[in-house]
Amino acid sequence: MxxxxxxxxxxxxxxxxxxxxxxxxxxxxxxxxxxxxxxxxxxxxxxxxxxxxxxxxxxxxxxxxxxxxxxxxxxxxxxxxxxxxxxxxxxxxxxxxxxxxxxxxxxxxxxxxxxxxxxxxxxxxxxxxxxxxxxxxxxxxxxxxxxxxxxxxxxxxxxxxTKAGRDAVALGQQIGESVCIARDLINEPPNELYPEAFARFATTVGKQRGLKVTVFDKAALTKRGMKLMLAVGQGSARDPRLIHMAYVPKGKPKAKLVFVGKGLTFDSGGLCIKPAPGMEEMKGDMGGAANVVALMAAIAALKPAVEVHGIIGAAENMPDGDAYRPGDIFGSLDGKTVEIINTDAEGRLVLADCLAYARTLKPDLILDNATLTGACVVALGTTVSAFFANRDELADRMRAAARTAGESMWQMPLVEELRDGLKSEWADLKHTADRWGGAITAALFLREFVGDIPWIHVDVAGPSMASKPYGIYTKGGTGHGVLTFLRLVESYAR
Structure with missing residues (x-):
């Protein structure tokens, strides 16, 4: 308790x-x-x-x-x-x-x-x-x-x-408990938390907090043409799910915000299988999705004057005989075709279809967060998240939110020269480029699916799990990012 x-x-x-x-x-x-x-x-x-x-x-x-x-x-x-x-x-x-x-x-x-x-x-x-x-x-x-x-x-x-003090403590407790939802999800073993189970959990949270939750199963994803997300999950006995959580305030909202989370409930690497040492930590490859569920729970407690949507792409990346392969080409919800280079770079494929879906909501902001690249950890270590933004004013707003929340985040550049690395001879895009600047090329790939909507990408690969307690975090899942995202929402509410 x-x-x-x-x-x-x-x-x-x-x-x-x-x-x-x-x-x-x-x-x-x-x-x-x-x-x-x-x-x-x-x-x-x-x-x-x-x-x-x-x-x-x-x-x-x-x-x-x-x-x-x-x-x-x-x-x-x-x-x-x-x-x-x-x-x-x-x-x-x-x-x-x-x-x-x-x-x-x-x-x-x-x-x-x-x-x-x-x-x-x-x-x-x-x-x-x-x-x-x-x-x-x-x-x-x-x-x-x-x-x-x-x-x-x-x-x-x-x-x-005062009543204001009592209300502030009650809200603080609810927000703290919401962040712990992310920690619980990340710490769950993958035999217990798979895409369908993740969807059930999010639905339960939604019912408890008064949020609307819609879940798309394999048939619904197929009907919509979300072929990249389906490709990632086709090697698993567990079908993928897209989860849409929504909070709509009373009265006219001041803005509409969409938060997207990568939800790989387990990532074996697929046919490009990961080395065995450390693979048990890949149960935490849904840290971005866990943050979205936690954020939506906190939003329900805060009740800001903005409309907030949480989009989660939940899948399991496994290497059976039906798994997707390097060299495969798939379409996407956006319409672009993508050549597969490395099946262990699956998160950006799931996010691509989720971002295209988020775009249909016509929001004022899309923010995705994901345990996306080891390159980000090499660049910034295990306690700092990277973020990218397609607007300078968005980057300033994000920096202020992270500073107020007390979470370590650092802006990285969208280097246009690296975009050429995503060109494919056989499709519209390759989904990976050279290893150099890997966190940047991952962000550039995701940018292809957001159109002209204001967008922030947050790579939480380092701080999403902690090997030992530090700061406000305990060992295991941290929920790093949730407090920053909440401050970002509050800035729009003001």
Whole structure:
């Protein structure tokens, strides 16, 4: 069960909890309130501990105190926040770090003292507590089951608790839980999460959140002429699905936005099969689609004044006797013909048909996100997503959204000279080019299917899964990108 969070106005050191989390800026003196009051209660052990740990409040520094029942919290965790000014992203990180510590310490309750004067702090604190306490334990049994869980969280604020504060904490909890939907989907094993199961899950989320969900099966995809998506899935015993989730606000929407996700529930590489080491991670090749489901759940909670559609192409890329081959040529929903070069570059084929479908909705923006290329990971590492945009003003808006959300994203160029690498002697396009600039040529291929609609492509191949906890993320599926996309939607709503 997810942590249940409330907002309260009380003295942090007088509030019962297994763990109290307090953030301090870099350079905080021992005479400042949190340290001086701790020293009053716990004695000189506080100053000795700070000196021993060389704690100065730098970002990522921490110091822990056991209180021996001299004050109400059983433990106090002081976390360095670095140099200000601070934003709600800093509060979210503070809360997530504290919740992860509390989970590791087998705590059942946590309180977070929210720094004063930060806009959006209550919502961000609740988001962080949910994200930091996340654990995927569905397949543990017996002794592997957790003995305790972090059940209760309190966001402590200065002054009187207001309705706006309570609403912000409730919204933050819902948004945090929505991001965890993406994490759950990515962490699911591929024998349990295949295209049809993904569609059932999205339909259930839609029913729970008041969203309209339409699912296209193989027959419907065939009727529409979505031949690229069908080609990717034809080597699998599991047929592909296209999933369309829709949120329509009351009144006239300020904009219509479409988010598209690559949903390869497992990617063996097809006939161009991947090497065995690391192939188990290919259950996470639906990270982009998982983000779309999570975003739509968050949209249902936020209720912005914009119309939002989520389009998911779910397929499984397998190498049986019916699998598509290098050298094959297929048509597409867009009408363009595509020559297959490498069957392990299947995601862009699924996205191509999904983008062409998204274009029929006549939106003000199409944004696709996908675990698309290893080249992106080579360029930016495992903690940064790349994004491409066909409008400069879109790139600026995307950068601002990522900065506000506190997620690491970097703009990459659509280098026109590399477009020649996609020319085929036998069809309208090849779907891959030379290895050099692979993330860019993948984006250039996708651009062929969006027409003149404002478009952003986000390659989340690096941060979609984490090999160890960091920041607001736990090991495994991260949901990296969802908070940025939500901020992007909010910018259109304003």
């Amino acid at each position: 997810p942590i249940k969070i409330q907002i309260a106005s009380s003295d942090p050191l007088s509030t019962p909890a297994d763990v109290l989390v307090v953030g301090v800026p870099e350079g905080a003196a021992l005479s400042e309130s949190v340290f001086s009051r701790l020293q009053e209660s716990l004695g000189e052990a506080v100053s000795r501990q700070l000196k021993r740990d060389d704690f100065t409040g730098k970002k990522d520094q921490s110091v822990e105190f056991t209180t021996y029942e001299r004050i109400k919290p059983a433990r106090v965790l002081v976390l360095g926040m670095g140099k200000g000014p601070f934003s709600d992203a800093d509060v979210r990180l503070l809360a997530a770090r504290g919740a992860r510590f509390a989970t590791g310490a087998r705590a059942q309750s946590i309180t977070l003292s929210v720094p004063e004067g930060i806009a959006g702090a209550e919502r961000a604190a609740a988001e962080g507590l949910v994200l930091g306490s996340y654990r995927f334990t569905r397949y543990f049994t017996g002794d592997r089951l957790p003995k305790t869980t972090l059940e209760r969280g309190s966001v402590l604020v200065q002054g009187k608790v």
